[in-house]
Amino acid sequence: MPAYTVSATIPWDSYLLKHEVWSYPDHAVIGPTYWKIPIEELFFFGIQTYLTSVLYLVIAKSVVPTAYLPILSPPSPSLSVEGEISGTTTINDSRKMRRKSVTGGVVLIALIAIGAKLVQNGGHGTYFGLILVWAGPVLLFLWCLSRHYILSISRKNVLIPILLPTAYLWIVDTLALKNGTWVISPDKSLQIKLWRHLDIEEAVFFLVTNTLITFGQLAIDHTLAVLNGFPEAFPSPISSWPPIDLLVRGLCVPVKDYPSQRILGLKKAISKLYGKSRSFSLASSVFEGRLRIDLTLLYAFCRNADDLIDEAETTKEAQEALSKLSQAVCHAFSCRACAKQATIDGTNKDTTAHKEAVNSLPDEMAMSLEMLPLEILPLHAIHELLNGFDMDLQFPTSPRRSNGIFPIKTEQDLKRYSYCVAGTVAELLLTLVFHHAATGSEVTKSGREEVDRCIRAGVNMGIALQYINIARDIAKDAAMGRCYIPSDWLAEFKLTPRMIVADPYMPAVEKFRQRILNIAMDLYHANKGAIERLPQGSGARKGVRAAVENYVEIGRVLQERQSKMPTTAGEQATVGKARRLWVFLKALCA
Numbered sequence: 001m002p003a004y005t006v007s008a009t010i011p012w013d014s015y016l017l018k019h020e021v022w023s024y025p026d027h028a029v030i031g032p033t034y035w036k037i038p039i040e041e042l043f044f045f046g047i048q049t050y051l052t053s054v055l056y057l058v059i060a061k062s063v064v065p066t067a068y069l070p071i072l073s074p075p076s077p078s079l080s081v082e083g084e085i086s087g088t089t090t091i092n093d094s095r096k097m098r099r100k101s102v103t104g105g106v107v108l109i110a111l112i113a114i115g116a117k118l119v120q121n122g123g124h125g126t127y128f129g130l131i132l133v134w135a136g137p138v139l140l141f142l143w144c145l146s147r148h149y150i151l152s153i154s155r156k157n158v159l160i161p162i163l164l165p166t167a168y169l170w171i172v173d174t175l176a177l178k179n180g181t182w183v184i185s186p187d188k189s190l191q192i193k194l195w196r197h198l199d200i201e202e203a204v205f206f207l208v209t210n211t212l213i214t215f216g217q218l219a220i221d222h223t224l225a226v227l228n229g230f231p232e233a234f235p236s237p238i239s240s241w242p243p244i245d246l247l248v249r250g251l252c253v254p255v256k257d258y259p260s261q262r263i264l265g266l267k268k269a270i271s272k273l274y275g276k277s278r279s280f281s282l283a284s285s286v287f288e289g290r291l292r293i294d295l296t297l298l299y300a301f302c303r304n305a306d307d308l309i310d311e312a313e314t315t316k317e318a319q320e321a322l323s324k325l326s327q328a329v330c331h332a333f334s335c336r337a338c339a340k341q342a343t344i345d346g347t348n349k350d351t352t353a354h355k356e357a358v359n360s361l362p363d364e365m366a367m368s369l370e371m372l373p374l375e376i377l378p379l380h381a382i383h384e385l386l387n388g389f390d391m392d393l394q395f396p397t398s399p400r401r402s403n404g405i406f407p408i409k410t411e412q413d414l415k416r417y418s419y420c421v422a423g424t425v426a427e428l429l430l431t432l433v434f435h436h437a438a439t440g441s442e443v444t445k446s447g448r449e450e451v452d453r454c455i456r457a458g459v460n461m462g463i464a465l466q467y468i469n470i471a472r473d474i475a476k477d478a479a480m481g482r483c484y485i486p487s488d489w490l491a492e493f494k495l496t497p498r499m500i501v502a503d504p505y506m507p508a509v510e511k512f513r514q515r516i517l518n519i520a521m522d523l524y525h526a527n528k529g530a531i532e533r534l535p536q537g538s539g540a541r542k543g544v545r546a547a548v549e550n551y552v553e554i555g556r557v558l559q560e561r562q563s564k565m566p567t568t569a570g571e572q573a574t575v576g577k578a579r580r581l582w583v584f585l586k587a588l589c590a
């Protein structure tokens with residue numbers, strides 16, 4: 001980006017210097033020039049572009065660009081999105097967007113025309129006119145390419161990278177003009193000051209150049225949003241720096257062809273992630289491109305499945321929901337396999353059973369299943385995850401009810417349960433990591449073995465995280481009639497799971513919490529080395545490190561607080577914001 005901007009600015013700046021619109025006194029520059037431009041000025045172009053771009057990129061990290069692609073075709077009425085990610089498009093919104101996009105275009109054309117007139121007239125309007133005729137067409141071009149994306153993305157992503165550096169540069173420029181570092185010709189400027197020493201042309205110049213840089217970055221994100229978001233249209237892997245012809249192809253996809261269901265499904269998955277998990281939403285910003293999208297979709301699927309069971313009114317209802325989900329997963333899997341085969345041999349397979357199975361699920365669950373990249377994921381891991389939820393259904397439905405059993409009898413049961421609900425998640429997650437890191441060349445036997453070793457370590461790490469989750473949530477689980485502390489550990493102290501469920505704050509609980517945490521920490525230490533052997537691409541290694549460290553920090557807080565655990569229901573150990581941020585930054589820099 002800096003290279004493009006600097007080379008685009010050189011001829012224009014050189015023209016201005018040649019026609020003495022502004023000049024540099026000899027005492028203010030060291031001497032060397034290029035195309036009449038002092039090297040200090042060239043350096044400034046580079047540094048301004050760099051600063052504004054970095055600010056843009058830092059702010060842009062918090063969003064998944066594909067979720068902000070505009071949808072011009074009205075989506076089905078059941079798909080409304082609340083929360084952080086808004087933008088559910090109605091016909092009214094489409095009209096509003098059209099109106100805004102036309103207004104933007106008309107304003108830019110008018111500014112170019114005014115600029116041309118001012119340049120033609122010469123005299124005081126020359127500098128102002130030259131800014132408008134130079135920047136106007138580029139802005140108009142970027143507006144034509146990405147206006148819908150620019151209008152859809154959150155205002156802060158557009159305005160902060162434009163306004164913050166502009167304000168800073170206005171202040172710096174005021175000082176430079178005051179000190180006579182450069183001089184603007186009074187004959188070629190309007191002689192209007194924004195404030196003492198700052199000519200209106202200078203103020204507009206910085207505003208316009210920062211807008212150019214930001215619009216350029218937005219256009220790049222727009223095309224990456226299309227390339228990464230629509231794997232069906234762009235099946236080949238997309239690198240972080242796709243070739244220019246691919247970038248252009250992404251920009252050329254007409255907005256009306258954007259798959260509205262996929263964009264809305266992704267918006268929903270993101271609101272789920274942001275709404276439900278602070279640890280994973282922070283970590284997700286480290287992953288990039290398709291891997292980030294797929295992980296978000298995986299999270300939404302796991303979360304919806306978990307909620308489906310937890311929120312059912314009765315055990316029977318939950319069991320039915322789970323069995324429907326299990327069937328729908330099988331159908332969806334075979335349907336994807338059929339679809340793959342159908343594209344190879346041109347046959348058309350009947351998908352009625354699949355549609356029926358998916359339609360029997362609640363809307364959000366159905367959508368998150370349909371969005372999962374099932375063709376990449378191992379079916380057995382999803383089934384084991386559902387088996388884990390099934391174990392949860394064996395517990396009594398409430399602390400006071402005597403129905404149900406306590407299925408975690410031994411440490412082995414605890415491990416099995418944790419493998420099902422979290423080890424499998426790690427396997428699914430790492431399958432996506434390795435899939436998106438694949439270069440397309442044949443995988444060697446030793447390469448495959450290394451992948452398997454990493455996945456095994458990941459499974460153990462998942463188990464460790466689940467232990468931490470269990471240690472944290474003893475009281476919360478008790479409120480739902482569940483106790484994951486193995487019954488044989490409790491028996492050593494003449495206790496039963498039912499007693500823990502009745503009084504999860506009894507002093508003995510702390511011993512069990514620490515025992516679970518110690519196993520978790522041993523597992524964490526034994527397996528964390530594998531993170532450093534994960535692929536670097538798509539932010540995978542850093543992202544996994546951030547996700548793991550953020551969660552393990554909860555375990556550390558619990559270990560530190562062992563003597564002062566909450567004694568009233570509802571209190572829960574959490575990692576403070578500052579500490580969370582510190583752990584996150586450490587994980588990124590490790």
Ligand SMILES: CC(C)=CCC/C(C)=C/CC/C(C)=C/CC/C(C)=C/[C@@H]1[C@@H](COP(=O)(O)OP(=O)(O)O)[C@]1(C)CC/C=C(\C)CC/C=C(\C)CCC=C(C)C
Nearest residue numbers: 277284299302303422426457458461462465466469530531
């Ligand atoms: C960054 C990103 C978007 C990651 C997505 C990770 C993902 C798919 C998580 C799904 C979590 C989920 C809802 C699973 C359902 C079962 C369940 C509730 C499991 C517990 C998760 C935490 O959930 P909870 O919502 O209660 O947590 P908070 O409210 O946020 O505190 C679990 C504890 C399981 C989490 C386990 C993993 C994400 C797997 C971890 C393993 C790795 C990251 C691999 C490590 C790799 C190596 C090589 C060692």
